[in-house]
Amino acid sequence: MAWNRQRALVATGDDHKVTPAELFFDLVFVYAITQVTALMAAAPSPVRMVGAMVVLALLWWCWCAFAWLGNVVRADSGALFGVLVAVMAVVLIVSLAVPDVFADASGGLSAPLVFVLCYGAVRVLHLTSYWLSSPGDAALRATLRRTAMASVLPPLVLLLIGCAYDGRVQLLWWLGAVAVDYGGIYVTGSSGWRVNSPGHFAERHGLIVIIALGESIVAMGVGVGGFPLSYAVLGASAAGLLLSAGLWRLYFRQLGEAAEHRLTGLDGDDRTRFARDVYTFLHLPLVAGVVLCALGMKKVLQQVADTGHYGLAEPLHGVVAWSLTGGVGVYLLGAAAIVLRTSGRRPTALAVGGVCCLAAGPLVGLVPALVALTVLAATAAVLVGLHSRRGTRTFETVEAA
Numbered sequence: 510m511a512w513n514r515q516r517a518l519v520a521t522g523d524d525h526k527v528t529p530a531e532l533f534f535d536l537v538f539v540y541a542i543t544q545v546t547a548l549m550a551a552a553p554s555p556v557r558m559v560g561a562m563v564v565l566a567l568l569w570w571c572w573c574a575f576a577w578l579g580n581v582v583r584a585d586s587g588a589l590f591g592v593l594v595a596v597m598a599v600v601l602i603v604s605l606a607v608p609d610v611f612a613d614a615s616g617g618l619s620a621p622l623v624f625v626l627c628y629g630a631v632r633v634l635h636l637t638s639y640w641l642s643s644p645g646d647a648a649l650r651a652t653l654r655r656t657a658m659a660s661v662l663p664p665l666v667l668l669l670i671g672c673a674y675d676g677r678v679q680l681l682w683w684l685g686a687v688a689v690d691y692g693g694i695y696v697t698g699s700s701g702w703r704v705n706s707p708g709h710f711a712e713r714h715g716l717i718v719i720i721a722l723g724e725s726i727v728a729m730g731v732g733v734g735g736f737p738l739s740y741a742v743l744g745a746s747a748a749g750l751l752l753s754a755g756l757w758r759l760y761f762r763q764l765g766e767a768a769e770h771r772l773t774g775l776d777g778d779d780r781t782r783f784a785r786d787v788y789t790f791l792h793l794p795l796v797a798g799v800v801l802c803a804l805g806m807k808k809v810l811q812q813v814a815d816t817g818h819y820g821l822a823e824p825l826h827g828v829v830a831w832s833l834t835g836g837v838g839v840y841l842l843g844a845a846a847i848v849l850r851t852s853g854r855r856p857t858a859l860a861v862g863g864v865c866c867l868a869a870g871p872l873v874g875l876v877p878a879l880v881a882l883t884v885l886a887a888t889a890a891v892l893v894g895l896h897s898r899r900g901t902r903t904f905e906t907v908e909a910a
Contacts, residue, residue, distance in 0.1 A: 518642050519586040521579075525706035527713060530585040534575065534593045535720060537600045541568050542724045542800060544607040549804050551608060553829045558801070560611045560680050565797055566687045567628055571600060573789050574635040576713045581703050582642045592638050596631055603627045611679065621679065625668040632661045652701035660693025694785065702781045704772070711769035714788045718760055721796045725753050725803035732810030741821055745813045745879050749806045752886040756799065756840055759859075759893045764847050771851045787850050794843025798836045805833025809878040822877045831870030834885055838866030841892065858895040862888070 549561045582589050602623060609620035636653055643649050664686040671682030704710050729749045733742055768787050775783055808829045812819040825833060841863030848856040873881045
């Protein structure tokens with residue numbers, strides 16, 4: 510009997526908090542996000558950037574699936590912890606395959622095929638665990654069947670077909686798979702899914718934003734690796750850190766609290782739909798924006814440090830120049846969408862700032878890289894300040910709702 514209790518899946522309550530097991534689980538995603546940045550940095554091009562975002566979207570789905578599951582079943586219970594360790598092993602293999610997923614090296618296993626098969630294994634483990642978590646929940650089991658047929662099987666078929674090709678053809682098949690995968694969630698509906706603990710759900714997603722921001726800081730360190738320190742390197746590092754701090758402040762001091770408060774005030778399918786929209790879908794642009802910006806920050810630090818090949822007046826070039834400001838633009842637009850979905854208020858400063866950052870890529874290619882990073886950090890601080898002036902009003906709007 511004691512052995513059976515140890516193996517059982519343990520349901521969570523409304524006061525459930527993030528467990529150390531979930532923090533341990535997130536470690537493989539730290540490496541996975543780092544690999545996505547490496548995938549872009551190895552051969553920066555528009556096609557490679559789109560491919561990296563496709564890979565990130567698939568990895569995000571793997572993480573989100575177990576964030577939802579960990580909200581209804583304790584991750585530190587015997588059975589689910591065993592599943593999490595198995596998923597960690599699979600995601601680690603996925604991460605190892607990421608750098609070669611669109612340019613498979615000769616010899617060894619096929620990186621695209623390994624990636625797809627492991628991704629499929631994660632999705633199957635998730636659905637199986639959910640199925641076992643609620644044996645008496647007919648609505649959930651019906652939703653799981655629809656999810657398997659609409660949002661798991663078809664994308665896997667498209668991903669496998671894409672493995673037979675390379676280059677842009679492979680990318681088009683995989684883009685189609687992501688579109689079907691994400692669209693399938695709307696087809697299957699919200700009935701049966703549950704958010705037992707709003708606090709836990711919000712905290713889990715806050716932690717993944719922290720992981721992404723941490724990757725931007727790591728990317729700067731990698732950019733200066735092997736080069737001597739200089740005043741320019743110190744200044745660029747400070748500017749990059751201030752930029753990350755501004756993005757952190759926007760989320761944790763303004764977006765996160767209002768969204769969690771709104772989520773807590775809802776129940777039933779309304780809570781599920783809000784969690785799906787704000788956390789599962791609209792947090793992806795936040796993470797993607799930071800990853801894109803991390804590529805630009807890494808290249809800025811590398812150019813500033815590598816005085817043998819670059820002068821301080823050297824700008825960023827090509828798609829890397831766009832990624833620096835474009836990543837911030839994606840982040841700001843994702844934040845604006847969260848504010849709109851949470852409170853119904855139009856976040857003008859964030860929306861206008863996001864569009865301007867997306868369009869600023871050509872300008873980045875005209876000024877020294879260090880100047881571009883410094884101006885971007887200052888601009889982000891101003892935008893966050895403008896938005897924060899209405900932050901109290903936003904929270905009061907959410908509270909009244």
